[in-house]
Amino acid sequence: MGNFLMIIIMAVFVNNFILVQFLGICPFLGVSKQTGNALGMGLAVTLVMTMTCLITYPIYQFILVPLGLQYLEIIVFIFVIASLVQMIEKFIKKFSPSLYNAMGVYLPLITTNCAVLGVAELVIDKAQMLSLLGIESMNIGVAVGYGFFAGVGFTLAIVLMSGLRQKIDKLDVAPALKGFPITMIAASFMAMAFYIFNMISIG
């Protein structure tokens, strides 16, 4: 239970995927103009990140490590992610057209999203997980839990950003600051706010 709480707080707030680890900045900047779109993107990323951890972690631990093929991880992971995204897209399109309308359009974009490959690479790295979560013993449960809550953290950041941007877009800012620069500076203030979560300590 302690571990579970730890994963939630560390993954969602303290080491937020976007604002602390800088993973998934492209959708954060590109799809954060409207709250609806941001939420769809966030949900799609969360789904794919959870599924990716569920598949890549066992592949790495039970196939690549015993065979001594760790150096192939990048190629294997990128292919798993690409095919997984395609499968999820087909599956959702078939079984839930309304869900497909809400987040299906974002799915193809996710293949080349560094948040997804990033989470796959992070959960197999024990030293990284220790510094990110404070958990020493890794297993598939922790890996999938981390994937899910890191996705929740991503969704939180992108939805908050979309709210900010709707306000910012109405402001009269200097022409040079329009677009990316003012968004970056707004993100900087959000990152400052998230820094406060560092003061949480557990156990």
Place this chain on the structure above:
Amino acid sequence: MKGNKFKGIAVDGLLRNNPTLRLVLGTCPTLALSTTAMNGIGMGLAVTFILICSNTLISLLRKVIPNAVRIPSFVLIIATFVTVVRMVMEKFIPDLYDSLGVYLPLIVVNCVILGRAEAFASKNPVLDSAADGLFTGLGFTWALTLLGVIREVLGSGSIFGVELWSFRIEFFTSAAGAFFTYGVMIALFNALFAKIDNVKKRKEFYAAYPDAIQPEKLETKTEEVK
């Protein structure tokens, strides 16, 4: 003519279409690895090397790869080069390998590389593509290094690991400082290019209409009359 073309590619990659400051691509490593100048230059050169290799190979294979599977093929080619670079770095520069961490394998999904493969290498001859890879990579490198220098000098009081003074604003080493510095840099670069474009347009206008009254010259004329 040939020289002109390469000059155009160079100006595009280094300045006009600088991937970091103008197109705002590859933002994740830019924000994460500009904490020190050394990290910036290391990441930049790794990306440059992979960009030259992938652009060359993709350009060589551009007539062989079927259109429908071109993106997976590009990703596979890039992933192969990233794996090679990763193995070489782990063996020969372990310090840099450790500080690049998870962002080294993430070069695979760096949009600068896939973007150049799709927009340039898949349509242009080999030599041009290699030059495009070189200059886009160097454009990425100098922007990342400059960001790294600014953040290292202000945040850690050192430059390339050499200590300058004990004055530190730790904000610049934090995540918030990364977003802030990058945002301000893009804004400055935007302002610079707006200025250049303005001057250019003005020159073109007066070249087309030599009789038009130029405000600057008008002032000197009134002074002469006085």
